[in-house]
Amino acid sequence: MPKLYSGAEIVFKCLEDQGVSHIFGYPGGAVLPIYDELKNFNSIKHILVRHEQGAGHAAEGYARSTGKPGVLLVTSGPGATNAVTALTDAYMDSIPLVCITGQVPTHLIGTDAFQECDTTGITRPCTKHNWLVKDINDLSEIMHKAFEVATTGRPGPVLVDIPKDIQFQKTKYKNYRKVKKLNGKSHDNFSQKNIDELIKLINKAKKPIFYTGGGVINSGPKASELLRELVYATGFPITSTLQGLGCFPADDNQFLGMLGMHGTYEANNAMYSCDLMINIGARFDDRITGKIDEFSPKSKKVHIDIDPSSINKNVKVDLPIVGDIKSVLTSTLKTLKKSKKNFSKSNKHQISNWWEKIQKWRSKRSLDYIGSEETIKPQYAIERLYELTKDRDAYITTEVGQHQMWAAQHYKFNKPNRWMTSGGLGTMGYGLPAAVGVQIAHPKKLVVDIAGEASVLMTMQEMSTAVQYNLPIKIFILNNEYMGMVRQWQELLHDKNYSESYTAALPDFVKMAEAYGCVGIRAKTPEELDDKIIEMLNTDRPVIFDCLVDKQENCFPMIPSGKPHNQMLLGPKDQKEKKITGKGRTLV
Amino acid sequence: MANSKSAYSVAGKKQKNDTHIIVVWVDNEAGVLARVVGLFSGRGYNIESLAVAEVDQKENISRITIVTTGTPQVVDQIKLQLKKLVPVHKVADFKREDKNVIFKEMALFKFVATSEKLIKAFKACKNFNPVVLDETKKSKVIQITALRREIDKMSKNLTKFGLVSVSRTGAVAMTRGSDVFK
Numbered sequence: 001m002p003k004l005y006s007g008a009e010i011v012f013k014c015l016e017d018q019g020v021s022h023i024f025g026y027p028g029g030a031v032l033p034i035y036d037e038l039k040n041f042n043s044i045k046h047i048l049v050r051h052e053q054g055a056g057h058a059a060e061g062y063a064r065s066t067g068k069p070g071v072l073l074v075t076s077g078p079g080a081t082n083a084v085t086a087l088t089d090a091y092m093d094s095i096p097l098v099c100i101t102g103q104v105p106t107h108l109i110g111t112d113a114f115q116e117c118d119t120t121g122i123t124r125p126c127t128k129h130n131w132l133v134k135d136i137n138d139l140s141e142i143m144h145k146a147f148e149v150a151t152t153g154r155p156g157p158v159l160v161d162i163p164k165d166i167q168f169q170k171t172k173y174k175n176y177r178k179v180k181k182l183n184g185k186s187h188d189n190f191s192q193k194n195i196d197e198l199i200k201l202i203n204k205a206k207k208p209i210f211y212t213g214g215g216v217i218n219s220g221p222k223a224s225e226l227l228r229e230l231v232y233a234t235g236f237p238i239t240s241t242l243q244g245l246g247c248f249p250a251d252d253n254q255f256l257g258m259l260g261m262h263g264t265y266e267a268n269n270a271m272y273s274c275d276l277m278i279n280i281g282a283r284f285d286d287r288i289t290g291k292i293d294e295f296s297p298k299s300k301k302v303h304i305d306i307d308p309s310s311i312n313k314n315v316k317v318d319l320p321i322v323g324d325i326k327s328v329l330t331s332t333l334k335t336l337k338k339s340k341k342n343f344s345k346s347n348k349h350q351i352s353n354w355w356e357k358i359q360k361w362r363s364k365r366s367l368d369y370i371g372s373e374e375t376i377k378p379q380y381a382i383e384r385l386y387e388l389t390k391d392r393d394a395y396i397t398t399e400v401g402q403h404q405m406w407a408a409q410h411y412k413f414n415k416p417n418r419w420m421t422s423g424g425l426g427t428m429g430y431g432l433p434a435a436v437g438v439q440i441a442h443p444k445k446l447v448v449d450i451a452g453e454a455s456v457l458m459t460m461q462e463m464s465t466a467v468q469y470n471l472p473i474k475i476f477i478l479n480n481e482y483m484g485m486v487r488q489w490q491e492l493l494h495d496k497n498y499s500e501s502y503t504a505a506l507p508d509f510v511k512m513a514e515a516y517g518c519v520g521i522r523a524k525t526p527e528e529l530d531d532k533i534i535e536m537l538n539t540d541r542p543v544i545f546d547c548l549v550d551k552q553e554n555c556f557p558m559i560p561s562g563k564p565h566n567q568m569l570l571g572p573k574d575q576k577e578k579k580i581t582g583k584g585r586t587l588v
Numbered sequence: 589m590a591n592s593k594s595a596y597s598v599a600g601k602k603q604k605n606d607t608h609i610i611v612v613w614v615d616n617e618a619g620v621l622a623r624v625v626g627l628f629s630g631r632g633y634n635i636e637s638l639a640v641a642e643v644d645q646k647e648n649i650s651r652i653t654i655v656t657t658g659t660p661q662v663v664d665q666i667k668l669q670l671k672k673l674v675p676v677h678k679v680a681d682f683k684r685e686d687k688n689v690i691f692k693e694m695a696l697f698k699f700v701a702t703s704e705k706l707i708k709a710f711k712a713c714k715n716f717n718p719v720v721l722d723e724t725k726k727s728k729v730i731q732i733t734a735l736r737r738e739i740d741k742m743s744k745n746l747t748k749f750g751l752v753s754v755s756r757t758g759a760v761a762m763t764r765g766s767d768v769f770k
Contacts, residue, residue, distance in 0.1 A: 124623060125630055129674040132618070149674060286596065309668035312661065561596060 004170040007136050007162060008033040011100065012041040014143035017176040020071050022047060022062065022440055024055040028075025029115055030102030033167035047440060047469060050461035052079050054433035056086020057459070060095045061437030064420045065395055067220060069096035069150050070437065076102045077115030080161075081122065085427060088126040090157040092424025093243060094218055096150040097157035099127075105165040106134060119161045130159040136169040144176050153187045154307040155218055187306050189322040195331045197319055198278075199339055201300055203347075205276035207354040208236045211259065214243030214423070215281020215305060217416045219325035224248070224416040226329035227280065233336060235347055237358055239267035241282045242423045246413035256358065257367070260288040261559050262405040265366035265568055266358055268557075271296050272565035273357070279303045281325050284314040285424070294564035304328050366557045367409050370573050376526050378403065378478045378549040382410040382450065385476060388533050394418065394446040397434040399455030400426045402484035402555045407450040429458030432475060436462055439471040446474070446537070453479040453546075454503050463516040466542040474536055475544045477509060480551045488554045493561075509546035518542035603659035607636070607684040609691060609761050610667065611769070615675040616642050616650040624652055624676075627669050633658055637693070637736070637758030649677065653760050655684075655736075680769045688764050694757045695739045700727045701750025709749035713742070 005013065011034055015023065024047045027035045038046055049055040052074045059070025070090075074083050080101045090097045104113040120132045129149050131142045142160055150158045202208065210231060216223050224247040231238050231254055238248050239259040248255055257264035259271055271277065277299045282288070284303075289295040292314065301317040303310070304325060311320040321328055340346060369379045382403075396411055397420040398404040404421055413419050420438060422430035431449040439447045449456070456477055466473050486501040513520030519539050523532040523546070536543045556571035614620045621640060628635050636655040643651040658666070663681065670679045682689045699709045706728045710718060716732035716739075723729075732742070736759060743754045763769055 120619060121622070124619070124626055128672075134618075153672075307672070309665060309672055311668075313665055 002172050005173045006033070006170050007139055007167040008037040010139050010173055011143065011162070012037055012044060013173055014140055014176070015044055015071065016041060018147045020044060023071040023073050024049055024058045024437065025073030026052050026055060026075065026079060028079050028102065030076035030104055030164050031073060033164060034073065034102070047465065049433065050464050051459065052082035053085050053429070054459055054462040054465065056083045056097065057089070057430050057433035058437035059097050060086060060090050061397060061420050061434030062441045063095050063097060065417050065438045066441045067417060069098050069147060071098045071100070073100045075115065076104055076119065077117045080117060080119040084122060084126060087123055087157045087159065089422050089425040089427045089430065091126045093422065094155050094214060095157065096155035098146050098150050099157060099159040101159060101161045103132065103161045103163040106163045109163065119159065123159050126157070127159050128156040130161065132161045133163065133166050136166050136171045139166065140174045187324055188327055189308070190328060192331070194319065194321045195335050198302055198321065198332060199335050201276055201302060201319065202234060206350055207274045208276040208278065208351065209270050209274040210236055210238035210278050210280060211271065211282055212238060212244045212247055212280045213241040213282025216244055216247040216325055219281065221416055223326040223329060226326065226333060230329055230333055233333065235351065237270055239263070239271065241285070241288060242408055242421060244282060245408060245419045246416045249414040250412035251414065258408050262409065262555055262557065265364045265557055265570065266361035268559065268565040268568055269361045270358055274299045277301045281305060283310050289315060290559045291562055291564045296565070364570065364574065366570055368573050369571055372550065373526060375550045376523065376529055376547060378406050378480070378553055379410055380526060381478060381529060381547050381549060382406050384529055385448070385533060386411045388530065388537065389446060389448065392446045394448055395420070395438045395442060397421065397431040397438060397447070397449045399431040399451045400428045401452045401455055402488065403450055403452040403478040405555045428455035432456055432459045433462045435473040436465050436471055439473050448474045448476050451475055451477045452484060453477050453481065453506060454483045463518060463542060463544070467517045471542060472540050473542050477544065477546050478549045479509070479546055480549050480553070481506060482551060485555070491554065509544050513544035518544060520544050520546065522546040522548065524548050603661060605657045605659055606663070607655065607657045608663050609682045609684065609759060610654045610656065611680040611761055612652040612654070612670055613677040614650050614652060616648045617675055620675045621652070623673055624670065627666055628656060631662065633662065639758035639760050653758060655759050678770070682761060689761055690764060691735060691759045691761050692733050693736055693739055693759045694731065694733045696721070696755045697730045697732070697746060697751055698727065698753040699730070699750045700752045705749045709746060712746060712749065716742070
């Protein structure tokens, strides 16, 4: 007779078979049988967080920095609802997560039992799929399918809700067989004809641009390599979305910087004026397109994406190519090499005018800011952080707000999977727990959370997690005492009515660090900044770095709402030169 | 236009709304209807009618027929999103004007009136395959099958014959000819 396993054991056997080494979680009544089995499975390490949202973001950080799915284990009711923000965040940014939730026993479902909630109902719109396990015999199959759904196609979060009685019941364990296709849903739907058309467009283009996004990173490191090869082979300029940073080296001359609302002048103007736009793994998000009706009006648009529902969702495209970026780029490069051996040389002349134009935009130096000797400019702080960490293959996470945009603008990423930020949902409080997850996955690497003082307070409790597991994460807070991005919008659009955007009664972050049992460092002047950053980098413990920055600084350049790409608002330096007064600024 | 005081762009041009009949083949499992319907409600779109039933007991497949209105872009998006759902097998989409597709709804009418009026009521229904399902001296329950707008019209016109209650299904659809939707 085959051995019988309890539901709780089956959960761990499935995790083992899936090669899971870490799970992030928080125990509670409805998952206690699963927690009871933890001791019998040594290959799986549990990381105890301080809030279920933290478990979710930590799993996201883990997933983004490794390309593997992140796993979290939480209890029913509040455990599940607390995880909803992280699940939605992962859904928006296409991050593979497997969330296991406990549920009240089957016979109590629907009776408003203690810590009961309709978990599958609540998480239906924020997961790719979810399951309520009602029969122990389905458990192993569902668990394996959960991993498959989370990691195939466009990745995303899934949830498995397991009632407590199912965790106790016993059954045989069905061995896991890897199936190739899921429910007949294949992902590569492109043909050689598509690729030939793309090559034709590439050959004809006089003002081309690559617009790349997080899809390149999700397709794996190989996709980034292929992208580089294609960009070098064509000699075309390339810009990246917030999520795509790192798939092409930021210090390369062909890279125009990030595009979109706080993107560079050259990237946005190139997007507006191009005649061929090749979107690779990005989704025409509203922070990117600005006013849709005037978005890149004269270009032929190519959209390469694994998700058919991304095509024509926001912007109508001329050539959709549905497939995994890795395979599309492989075919494209193959065809390109076959048709023209020295493409970049023969093409150089055709796009030389275009590059001249781009250089003109570039000479605006739209990321410049007015420096200061008295106060630390936030951009300066990021620049110094970059200079002092660039040789250390650092992993950067962020919270959400001005600091996030400054980090994206001024920290130069050269490798994929090094940049973890909440883009789609814009979740304040993402960065600290994400840094925990990243550090778990890469124990020897430098992990820095570039934070704002308002965001970081939302999930500050995870410092305890960092201390408990000796995770030497660095929380680099750009402290301006304001919810900076809110204040910036209020300044520009709401007549400087700073309604509730000042954070009074901030804690003393250095003392707070000490209270958590980690190290607190404060930098007040530009003069001492470098030394303090070096001190932080030399500390092999978690650090909270309180960097007191200019309170009034705004994040430029920016595309004001409802405007197209060619009507950017530049920084104060440029505005001063053009004599645009403060009043003029609020009118844009 | 005045300055938009918002972090979001203003709405662009609106496209024209069309009525579509979307047919979805799904695994017959708990929650599947909520998943399908959620794609509509999550985007703020109304479902005009809905018909669901298992059509293949062996394979456990249900067929959902949804009548909805939306711009071409919205309908395309809903179709593609439906195809992404794990329990969905295939999705068909027909415009209401499509000549190659048969649409039918069923309605039950209850009349309470004099026998004279009841006879008139039955006669009025004669173009729509009327079947008398229940009869008393004072009442009649008549089943008809017809198009949506025909039933709309009938339920308005029949009040004079003592129509007191209407119950109707959503539309179901099938292609004409020997072709089967794959």
